[in-house]
Amino acid sequence: MSSRAHSRYLGRRACLATLHDKLDLIAPAMESHLGLEVFVEGVDTDRFGTFSGEVPRPRSAYETALIKARAGMVASDARFGLASEGSIGTNSFFPLVSDVEFVVFIDDEEGFEVAEQATSFDIVAHRWVVDDLRTDGDQLHRAGFPSHGLIVHPEDSSLPVFKGIHDLDELESAVRTCRSSGSAQVVIESDLRANHCPSRRPTIRRAAERLAERLTKHCPSCECPGWGPVDEVRGRKCAECRWPTNERLALVMGCCRCDLRRTDQVTTEPGDPSRCPRCNP
Ligand SMILES: [Zn+2]
Ligand SMILES: [Zn+2]
Structure with missing residues (x-):
């Protein structure tokens, strides 16, 4: 019989804490490997820190994911919790942007937590500064616009005024508004939230797949799920x-x-x- 039929999670429900449309990335692996049904709890995960910097993220991506998962479990009174978090940054060895995606699972019945991760250099992340209203097609192309969303804010303030922009008219209007607020220079940068950054999504899916597979493996001593590389x-x-x-x-x-x-x-x-x-x- 498959590991799914033996799964202790068969027919159980786990809460996924997200506002960023991650159900499709995480639920299929949990369902197919474990028979675990995933539902979304709309926790305001941005309060634990954002990529765009208006809420600082003092902890590691892994710790942040655990806190999110726990917040979802508390809000929905769930015994099982899931969350994901990305760590996106430049690598000192390559002129590429790295994307490390963590997916964590908490099981309050067995009393353990486990994470898996996946890394990619395929993420589209770009930032540039404009001082007029001209639309630079080359920059927009590098930013993966319009499938990838953009954030627009005045250069002298890290406060993003406009987020999740996928439309040229909206982009130009955002730049105009920032300039009319008195800032000569306006920053346009990638909106890295998972629902606005399609190039992150396959990596999150891969991490979820690894996590689900790991949960099918049990400790030879105490039989706890999640046996794997430590x-x-x-x-x-x-x-x-x-x-x-x-x-x-x-x-x-x-x-x-x-x-x-x-x-x-x-x-x-x-x-x-x-x-x-x-x-x-
Ligand atoms: Zn040698
Ligand atoms: Zn054990």
Whole structure:
């Protein structure tokens, strides 16, 4: 029988805390792997911090996702909670914008929480400053407009005046209003909320898929769902000199509830000399 038929979540309901249209991204994986039905609780998740900066986000994306999931569970009196949060930023090694999406699950019956993540460099995120009303087609193209939404605000204020703009007339009117407020320069930037940023959505879906699969795996000791990677061991031996490189040697699998840890997937492949501290210091 499939893991779904054995799932302890079969026919149960979990609350997804979001205002950003994430049900389609998260519910299908939970339903197909676990038989878990997901419903949305419209928690104002923006109060835990926003990408656009008008509400600072002091915690990590993972911690923020946990707080959101908990808020949804409290609001809907649910035993199971889900939430997602993205961490979007520039990477020091590549001139690309990275998008790391976390999806978390809280189970108050079994008493554990677990997260999975997915990373992508395909996110469309762009920011530019305008000092007149001309519409720059090249900039709009780079911002993925109009499928990707935009935020418009005066440069001297981080307060977004207009958000979720997908329409050219609306964009021009927003720029005009910002300029008439006395600001010579106006910032136009990507609205990174999941419902306005389609290039984030496949990554959230991938993280949800991983999370649902992880929830089908159980701890060999206490049978808690969510058995999976919790750490890794580095030190694969260099192909040239046998010195330990910083490449991954093994995965550490662990339980979300008890202390059981097992080293798994130990690789016998030699390490890359270019990542060896001796061969390539
Ligand atoms: Zn070496
Ligand atoms: Zn366990």
